[in-house]
Amino acid sequence: MFHLLIVDDEASVVDSLADTLPWADIGITGVFKAYSGAEALGMMRLNSIDIVISDIQMPGMSGIELLERIRKSWRKTKCIVLSGYAEFSYAQQAIRHNSYDYLLKPIGDGEIMDKVEAIVKLLQEERQEDRSYQRAIKAFRENLPKIRGELLNGLLQGKRYSDSRLNEELEMVSVDVRQNDCFALMLMRLEQGFAEMDFLSLSLMEYAIGNIAEELFEDKFRLWACRDVHGYLLFMVTLNDERPAGDDASPAPRSPSPEDAELFQLAASRLQSSVKQYLKGSVSVIVSGWGFFPHDMNGLYQSLLASLRRMLGDQDDLFIAAPAEREPMSIPSLQTLYEPPMLVHLLESGDWKAIGEKLGLIFGELGAKGAESTEHLVEVFFFIYSAFSSFAHKNGRRMEEMLGIGLADLRELSACRSVDALRGWASQALDFMQRDMERETRSTRETVVRKIQEFVRKHLGEDVSLLAIADHMYMHPVHVSRIYKLVAGENLSDYVLRLKMERAVELLTGSTLKNYEIALRLGYQNPNYFIKVFKKYYSVTPQEYRLKLPE
Structure with a gap:
């Protein structure tokens, strides 16, 4: 939850911005007003303010002076400077005092909302990073041993x-x-x-x-x-x-x-x-x-x-x-099979590149140590087969489903004829498994997108913000946004807007509802904001759209 302070010596500007825009839609839960720089500082002392929108030209204390005072005492507060003056010197001063943005009047409500929403997202990321960092440091220290x-x-x-x-x-x-x-x-x-x-x-x-x-x-x-x-x-x-001071300059340990x-x-x-x-x-x-x-x-x-x-x-x-040197063994053992990261763990993580590298190391060692040994070939085969079968079963699948009957067949152990035959079997089996999992991943993502769209259609007139959708899906908002864009090819916000505008046209065409009633049905608490959004989407106001309809 974030708090916004709007500062301007023109009361109509402050009241219009504070009272007519849907701040709650972008995460602003408290909007404070100040009509001078001094009053703004008083508000800052009494309230937790996250974002400040301030005019530059104000009597007594200018917006630049206010910005400087905020920088000294409230370093995390983000500021937007508004001005009707286009002189570059003002922009220079605003930038020098770390203003988030510098905007020239007149400015549209939509642009103001976009700028503040961007700051809200930035603040959310900063807060999350700070909390995550502190938790990580504490957990690291507790688990250091x-x-x-x-x-x-x-x-x-x-x-x-x-x-x-x-x-x-x-x-x-x-x-x-x-x-x-x-x-x-x-x-x-x-x-x-x-x-x-x-x-x-x-x-x-x-x-x-x-x-x-x-x-x-x-x-x-x-x-x-x-x-x-x-x-x-x-x-x-x-x-x-005792180690001498320095790193590379230190002599080798004795x-x-x-x-x-x-x-x-x-x-x-x-x-x-x-x-x-x-x-x-x-x-x-x-x-x-x-x-x-x-x-x-x-x-x-x-x-x-x-x-x-x-x-x-x-x-x-x-x-x-123990003996200082290991006794030489007549039959070499394969170490790469059992060294971390284990093949079964790489499969569980879905790191296909690392899986390929692991198999390369295994076959490299096998070629050096056990090319003529049937026992080594069988050992490697069953090691890989058991990792593949474990992965298949954890995904609720049979080996025959993921690899096909031929690759999953154990009766003749034909893959163990030679290193090349075994390498070919493993490579082909891995390719089948990877493609199978990629198909399952695409199917899962498509199912998620269908559920998101179903939720939006069902609750179009209610809260269909990204956070509400993420809560419904039990997913992180960023993950919801990325999956939707990846599968649907458009932003989730664009999809919600398109549905709302299409529904608005249906209501304008097939009902006698007034504009404010349509706005409320579509989840817009501010009818004026609904009209602006509609005009931006269709290039006409709702009333103009209605007038163009055939009798």
Whole structure:
């Protein structure tokens, strides 16, 4: 809701603008009047004024002086200056004091309404942006530990970032790690005494473990922690060396010495003992060798998981130092399939370009590692097939409906004959799926537009503003406007106006209703405004239109 102040030393001008125009139609809920600059300032002090329309030439305090005072005390208030003087000096002064617009008298009511409506939209955007920004900052601060953990988790899973993007992310979450820093990983599995806890109690214990770890490591190391996708606590450990001032000018961080490595393992062992002593629960701890950030993140993490599978098993309260280098495997594993962003998530987001890029990475790795392996081909096929089928089912469809019987058939697995055959199958299936979803999107949008038009026709004489339509559709006004223009090829406001004018012609032609009665039936509370709109649309007034009708 916005308030408007109209200022002019000619009372007839103020009263005419304030009392005859349909301000409520454009979001103005309060209109105030002032007949001098001094009176306007008094109104400003007593009321919350969002928009000021002021004449320039007024006795006592000119409009330019008033504008200057408003700029100093009410910086968010938008101002329109009216004047019968065309001298450019006035326009210069108005611009210098950040006037929103400078208009010359005489000016039509429609132009005044258009200018104020534009300001209302601008104010709405500013308010929304300000509220959204403050909410976002508050939410970000409250969720900073979680956001840090999600970033670390992504790196552990192999998520790829450009150097500049990664630096931005690290700075945003206030993590003091630079590229090529040396680091090690410490994985902790919570066992007896913790497994029976509910979610809240377990979260408190994890918080307590994090605090204990910070105390034990703080002299020599920095920690960055998260809960990984398997539910284990994971700590990334870097050397706590003093950083010289500067960025690129700083020398490269040093590699850990044997003493550093020994201190790291000692602190990890003490953490295991402290958790058992103070929190009354057992944990197993696995520590990795050292690598360089971020390139070795996924490799060291996978070595910890491999050590956990091979050496830990179902035993509790163990401490393991993973081998510094991963053992070479006779059969390579495909990493790109399981690295974020996952294919199924990209499908859910409808990002077809990113889906194509993901498939390109998968087949690139497959060609390098598993071109001769039927097992790898089958693994990739079922991975892609399961993502496609999950997406189809979430949209209430069968695979045969989206892809056709041939592409959805699993009986012969003909797509697994070769990398090229599998790539061709995936590309064709993706193309079918994309076209199917685009047809569904068009159909959904067309349904939305039909419902909008039905609402407008049914409530033509009532409130059919964009906000009222958006409320009826449970959609954001901007989204309603964009969808309507995209499908119908015209603005929603033009459609509403056209229906109202067509209905006005019907009433003028087929009834004896007076102009003000027709105006009220069409939702115009001000008959004079209805007459102006009608004349602008048909180039004649309603009365002139009636007189031209055949007897």
